[in-house]
Amino acid sequence: MSPHDPGRRRHDRVVAAPVLAVRAAAAVAVAGLAACAGAGDAAAPAGDPVAAPASPELAGTVTVLAAASLTDAMAELETAFESRHPSVDVVVSLAGSSALAAQVLAGAPADVLVTASTATMQPVVDAELVEDLPVVLASNTLEIAVPPDDPGAVTGLADLADPGRTVALCAPEVPCGAASAELFALVGLVPAPDTLENDVRAALTKVRLGEVDAALVYRTDVIAAGDEVRGVPVPEAAQVVTEYPAAVLADAPSPAAARAFLDLLTSADGQDVLRDGGFLVADAATS
Amino acid sequence: MSPRGRVVRGGRAGGGEVGGGIGGEVGAPRSARVVAGVPAGVGVALLVLPLLALVVRTPWARAPEVLADAAVGQALRLSLGCAAAATGLCLLVGLPLAWLLARARGGAAATVRALVSVPLVLPPVVGGVALLMLLGRRGLLGRPLDLAFGVTVPFTTAAVVLAQAFVALPFLVVAVEGALRAADRRHEEVAATLGASPGVVARRVTLPLVAPGVLSGTVLCLARALGEFGATITFAGSLPGVTRTLPLGVYLALESDPDAALVLSVLLLVVSLAVLLVLRHRWLR
Amino acid sequence: MAAPTPVTTPDPPAPDGGLDAAVRVRRGDLVLDAALTARPGQVVAVLGPNGAGKTTLLRALAGLVPLVAGRVVVGGQVLDDVDAGVRVPAYRRGVGLLPQDHLLLPHLDARDNVAFGPRAQGLPRRRAREVADRWLAAVGAAHLAAARPRALSGGQAQRVALARALAVRPALLLLDEPTAALDALARLEVRSLLREHLPRADGTGVLVTHDVLDALALADHLVVLETGRVVQEGPPAAVVAAPRTPFVAGLVGLNLWEATVHGVRVRLDGGGELVTAVAPARPGPVLVTVRPGAVRVARAPVGTADDAGTGPADGWPARLVGLEHQGQAVRLRLQPTGRAGAALLADVEPDRVAALSVGAPELWVQVPPQEVVLQPR
Numbered sequence: 001m002s003p004h005d006p007g008r009r010r011h012d013r014v015v016a017a018p019v020l021a022v023r024a025a026a027a028v029a030v031a032g033l034a035a036c037a038g039a040g041d042a043a044a045p046a047g048d049p050v051a052a053p054a055s056p057e058l059a060g061t062v063t064v065l066a067a068a069s070l071t072d073a074m075a076e077l078e079t080a081f082e083s084r085h086p087s088v089d090v091v092v093s094l095a096g097s098s099a100l101a102a103q104v105l106a107g108a109p110a111d112v113l114v115t116a117s118t119a120t121m122q123p124v125v126d127a128e129l130v131e132d133l134p135v136v137l138a139s140n141t142l143e144i145a146v147p148p149d150d151p152g153a154v155t156g157l158a159d160l161a162d163p164g165r166t167v168a169l170c171a172p173e174v175p176c177g178a179a180s181a182e183l184f185a186l187v188g189l190v191p192a193p194d195t196l197e198n199d200v201r202a203a204l205t206k207v208r209l210g211e212v213d214a215a216l217v218y219r220t221d222v223i224a225a226g227d228e229v230r231g232v233p234v235p236e237a238a239q240v241v242t243e244y245p246a247a248v249l250a251d252a253p254s255p256a257a258a259r260a261f262l263d264l265l266t267s268a269d270g271q272d273v274l275r276d277g278g279f280l281v282a283d284a285a286t287s
Numbered sequence: 288m289s290p291r292g293r294v295v296r297g298g299r300a301g302g303g304e305v306g307g308g309i310g311g312e313v314g315a316p317r318s319a320r321v322v323a324g325v326p327a328g329v330g331v332a333l334l335v336l337p338l339l340a341l342v343v344r345t346p347w348a349r350a351p352e353v354l355a356d357a358a359v360g361q362a363l364r365l366s367l368g369c370a371a372a373a374t375g376l377c378l379l380v381g382l383p384l385a386w387l388l389a390r391a392r393g394g395a396a397a398t399v400r401a402l403v404s405v406p407l408v409l410p411p412v413v414g415g416v417a418l419l420m421l422l423g424r425r426g427l428l429g430r431p432l433d434l435a436f437g438v439t440v441p442f443t444t445a446a447v448v449l450a451q452a453f454v455a456l457p458f459l460v461v462a463v464e465g466a467l468r469a470a471d472r473r474h475e476e477v478a479a480t481l482g483a484s485p486g487v488v489a490r491r492v493t494l495p496l497v498a499p500g501v502l503s504g505t506v507l508c509l510a511r512a513l514g515e516f517g518a519t520i521t522f523a524g525s526l527p528g529v530t531r532t533l534p535l536g537v538y539l540a541l542e543s544d545p546d547a548a549l550v551l552s553v554l555l556l557v558v559s560l561a562v563l564l565v566l567r568h569r570w571l572r
Numbered sequence: 573m574a575a576p577t578p579v580t581t582p583d584p585p586a587p588d589g590g591l592d593a594a595v596r597v598r599r600g601d602l603v604l605d606a607a608l609t610a611r612p613g614q615v616v617a618v619l620g621p622n623g624a625g626k627t628t629l630l631r632a633l634a635g636l637v638p639l640v641a642g643r644v645v646v647g648g649q650v651l652d653d654v655d656a657g658v659r660v661p662a663y664r665r666g667v668g669l670l671p672q673d674h675l676l677l678p679h680l681d682a683r684d685n686v687a688f689g690p691r692a693q694g695l696p697r698r699r700a701r702e703v704a705d706r707w708l709a710a711v712g713a714a715h716l717a718a719a720r721p722r723a724l725s726g727g728q729a730q731r732v733a734l735a736r737a738l739a740v741r742p743a744l745l746l747l748d749e750p751t752a753a754l755d756a757l758a759r760l761e762v763r764s765l766l767r768e769h770l771p772r773a774d775g776t777g778v779l780v781t782h783d784v785l786d787a788l789a790l791a792d793h794l795v796v797l798e799t800g801r802v803v804q805e806g807p808p809a810a811v812v813a814a815p816r817t818p819f820v821a822g823l824v825g826l827n828l829w830e831a832t833v834h835g836v837r838v839r840l841d842g843g844g845e846l847v848t849a850v851a852p853a854r855p856g857p858v859l860v861t862v863r864p865g866a867v868r869v870a871r872a873p874v875g876t877a878d879d880a881g882t883g884p885a886d887g888w889p890a891r892l893v894g895l896e897h898q899g900q901a902v903r904l905r906l907q908p909t910g911r912a913g914a915a916l917l918a919d920v921e922p923d924r925v926a927a928l929s930v931g932a933p934e935l936w937v938q939v940p941p942q943e944v945v946l947q948p949r
Contacts, residue, residue: 096542098541098542098543099541099542102541102542102545166424166439166442168524171525171539171542173539173540173542173543173544174539174542174543193526194442194524194526195442195523195524195525195526195530196524196525196526196527196531196539197524197525198520198525198538198539198542202520206524209419209423209425210423210424210425211419211423211424211425211441211442212442471675473671473675474675474677476631476634476636476662476669477669477671477675478677478688478692479635479636479661479662479663480634480635480636480662480663480665480667480668480669480737480742480746481663481668481688481689481692481736481737481740482663482664482666482689482692482693482740483663483688483689483692484663484692485663487692488663491688491692492677495677495679495680496677496678496679498679
């Protein structure tokens with residue numbers, strides 16, 4: 001389609017390659033913190049979120065568009081950020097990653113975008129709507145969720161290919177569905193879903209309501225659902241990792257606060273919150 | 288044709304007659320029309336402009352490719368089939384219900400009427416959840432059904448029909464009941480004196496008298512069923528060929544391929560308009 | 573059984589008997605309690621003010637409202653008998669109804685409207701349409717067969733409605749003010765049509781009307797219904813000549829008062845005094861009727877109340893409150909000005925109107941004794 005300039009090609013490369021991306025994320029995070037520290041109070045050590053209050057001029061509203069699977073983590077991070085920057089109001093809008101990306105492409109006035117796959121971030125990068133390289137905050141793996149009483153006696157992925165069981169999957173068009181398809185292809189199974197949901201939370205809801213015997217969702221969703229669902233670990237899932245890239249948007253109404261929020265996400269505290277939520281985080285950013 | 292000719296004609300008609308004889312009488316209604324015209328115009332714009340924008344922004348070049356997709360034909364067929372089945376179901380239960388409501392008096396009828404109207408104001412997603420609570424695997428009726436017969440309703444095409452009927456039935460009942468109330472009951476009485484039994488009266492007098500109401504109710508019902516989204520995705524899920532109707536397909540396409548979603552939206556718009564036009568043409572001469 | 577015989581020919585069979593009805597019906601505040609009888613082939617007119625229960629009476633006879641008590645027998649068949657628990661539903665009574673506003677079915681043309689009854693009684697469509705065509709021809713509406721009711725004038729529609737009612741050859745035909753909704757010309761047409769067809773109807777007719785002319789032209793027997801009760805009945809001409817209630821008197825344009833007679837002196841119950849030429853044998857309460865044309869209106873009383881010329885003048889003072897043309901004369905509407913006297917109608921020559929109305933003078937109304945008509949009450 002349109003010719004790629006070198007800058008964009010670089011973005012492509014960063015987002016497309018997971019390993020590179022993680023490394024780049026760490027690099028960008030450090031660079032971002034350094035820049036922030038340079039602009040503000042240089043005394044605070046990089047990576048220490050306590051340094052953030054040193055920017056007292058931060059005020060206003062930060063609008064964060066985040067993938068639905070980040071619901072619980074974002075709530076915690078929002079509270080943490082607002083306690084450090086009392087003049088900043090963080091507004092988190094949660095939805096499917098593709099829908100969020102579509103909103104940004106349509107010109108939604110937002111500051112930070114966090115999606116649940118590099119693929120969904122890509123169109124935003126292509127449109128040069130990000131201020132800087134997307135950084136990968138964390139990654140996620142798939143797990144089978146079953147109702148607590150496990151009516152389908154589900155033990156593994158093979159049970160999700162059994163037409164006799166009622167199964168909910170994410171639609172292949174959305175990130176969790178793409179990951180699911182990849183996983184099934186990897187293990188050589190053809191799934192037998194009864195419904196293909198538009199986002200992972202909808203799939204999980206079907207489990208919570210007991211309407212399906214099993215759903216393939218993110219590990220984080222199983223953890224967030226607490227006692228309402230049980231997780232059935234899938235060893236093969238470790239080979240299909242979904243990454244969560246985040247970026248400050250080029251047209252962010254509050255760019256400074258947005259950068260500060262992104263810094264929190266990549267800080268040790270932010271990474272701890274994500275790890276507690278069941279996400280995999282890069283050791284580089286947390287050490 | 289010429290601008291000059293038009294000016295001259297306008298001068299005679301407008302200046303002479305309106306200014307002289309009936310100018311004062313025309314003035315008030317005209318200003319009233321202007322006052323009403325502004326919000327009315329805004330209303331029309333609110334309804335028409337988004338649809339116009341949809342048509343304008345649709346990537347027509349991609350339309351053949353999108354429409355040729357087998358999944359689209361599948362979703363369209365499913366949509367039409369389910370909407371027709373839901374409308375049939377609504378007619379089957381809605382006509383007797385409307386008749387009873389129109390003829391009944393007292394508090395019980397008023398209560399039933401209010402209950403029947405609830406889905407009109409209920410978010411369809413709530414309707415879908417409510418259907419799950421009743422007919423889901425753990426639902427009040429769904430659990431015994433599952434245990435006794437091994438029958439589960441969610442995630443089936445029947446669930447789509449039920450979800451559509453749930454949201455569409457009130458449209459039919461309200462329209463038909465209104466027509467029944469407006470119809471002159473003395474027609475039925477005269478028919479009885481002519482020897483027509485209650486069944487004959489219902490078939491040959493009442494039904495034809497309220498036919499316009501039944502028609503508009505059916506059209507509304509069908510249109511509502513065709514466009515149903517929230518209750519369907521909640522109660523029936525979304526599986527190609529089984530439960531993924533066109534609106535569900537549009538919504539999913541928005542996640543992955545917004546251009547295709549636009550094409551599908553226009554398709555849905557065209558199908559809905561076609562259904563309305565065909566029914567009107569056939570029934571209203 | 574009560575089911576009417578299917579129509580096979582327009583020739584009327586001889587009815588078994590007439591109408592014998594005594595009905596009590598409650599409708600809101602009104603209790604209708606009326607008895608009605610008619611021989612076969614007779615037409616009974618029911619006259620009464622709005623709300624008297626006329627339409628309720630028809631609906632009761634048609635089986636459209638339940639009786640509280642009573643019995644309805646038509647042509648020897650018991651249609652209602654509350655005591656015996658008999659109630660034949662409307663569609664099996666063989667009782668036809670011609671409503672005021674035709675009520676033709678809008679989705680059927682005139683022919684199919686008329687064929688509706690024969691069809692409902694079991695005739696195949698083709699035969700029913702043949703029957704309908706014959707009845708349409710009989711009422712002079714053959715050319716309207718293919719017309720929809722919406723395209724018919726009021727008079728035309730009423731013709732078709734009559735054909736429809738007759739086509740089921742009802743043992744009892746109920747007519748609910750069949751000319752009330754029509755303009756003057758159509759009213760004449762429909763009235764003459766009814767005059768032609770009612771005697772040929774298979775059975776008995778009951779005609780509810782506001783219009784005295786309908787009753788005089790069409791009925792053999794007139795029943796006056798007020799507030800749910802029969803207040804007067806008899807041959808139409810006799811009832812019209814001697815009305816016993818203000819309603820009928822008003823309809824036929826007579827002055828009617830309740831009074832008490834003492835010799836030749838007639839004291840109106842509402843005040844005022846008249847003199848009669850023929851004293852009844854005994855004093856007591858009477859009904860007084862006076863034609864408007866017989867009332868004398870002048871600026872002052874003429875003569876005195878009795879032949880001796882010794883008493884006070886008869887009549888009473890009044891003033892003009894309204895006037896209208898009434899044929900060759902002008903009808904004055906007068907209100908008493910004093911305590912004594914009654915409102916009344918008086919017809920005067922047009923050339924006297926100016927003299928009586930200019931300057932709004934007080935007038936004096938009197939009635940010549942030979943024009944004071946008394947009936948016992």
